[in-house]
Amino acid sequence: MGFRLSKIYTRTGDKGETGLGDGRRVPKDHPRIEAIGEVDTLNSQLGLLLAGLEEQCAGKPGLKEVIEVLAPCQHRLFDLGGELAMPEYQALNEMEVQRLETAIDAWNEELGPLENFILPGGSTLIAQAHVCRSLARSAERRCQQLNAIEPLQGAALAYINRLSDVLFVAARLIAKRQGIAEILWQAAAKP
Template identity: 45%
Template sequence: MVRLNKIYTRTGDGGTAGLVDGSRVSKSSLRMTAIGEVDEANAAIGVALAELSDGEVRSHLLRIQNDMFDLGADVATPGEVEGALRILASQVERLEQEIDAMNADLAPLTSFILPSGSPAVSALHLARAVTRRAERAAVALHEAEPLNPQLLAYLNRLSDHLFVAARKVASEEGGDVLWQPGATRT
């Protein structure tokens, strides 16, 4: 159980941050960039949640937010640490099952989708884009220091999940906003 009695510690005033294993790294390091991008993706999911009423997508996102804290802990734990919290293949598989279930009743894509529509749909598309940025940061870190492969798979699948969730919500609100190539040329 996490217990925070004091929010500021002053330990980061010199530009470093502590990791789960007790080591300290620069706040500008690849690891801290990845941690920050994961945090931002989770916050973007929270914004999408604020726009959604009760339902399947909302329940998925509430669980995903918890997974994102697990994922952040995974990124914040370098190397092999006994008992470290790591993303599991079962978490990736659950995303895949949810994607398949949401996608089952959606019409096949006939065009690219504009990241637009209702506030809920737009927020889901924004969360997807922010998740892609988090994935790029995690890949950059992985190229320098190996990460849990399931962590990378989770981020990749999560952006797909958010895309399909946006389509599902859009389908309940009148449909996707489709790109019309060249339609705005004069």
């Protein structure tokens, strides 16, 4: 794929519409654009998580494995954005879903069973992993809304679902490898 942006502003969206890769113009609040926006937000927050992990990696080599699993996800989210912008384009495949499932299974072996609900916190990295997880769920909801009116092809829906799962398990793994106890949910006292 060659260079595509010769100008950053085009003024073509000033009246509330934007162009898709197939040439269609749609409102900026179209479900397809909402899905693209949520995927973009997730990708930006994932970049923040990865930057934090890189900073911590020198003193905690166990976090390098988390980076190795999550760094490719930024590229795959960009692929997903491409699929959403160009409905005929297919980049994601089942191998990417399986890659995430393999990481989840391996990490869960190390973590053991979850015995209670946990809260997002304990360290900045743990909280940021949970921010990414919740944004992955939001992106998944937007993709499902789009799928209801314009069916999505390929592995997109499975990928975004599994990505939220891997981010949840990554948050738990980061806590363990940082030596930070998970914050367990405590139900409100009954009157």
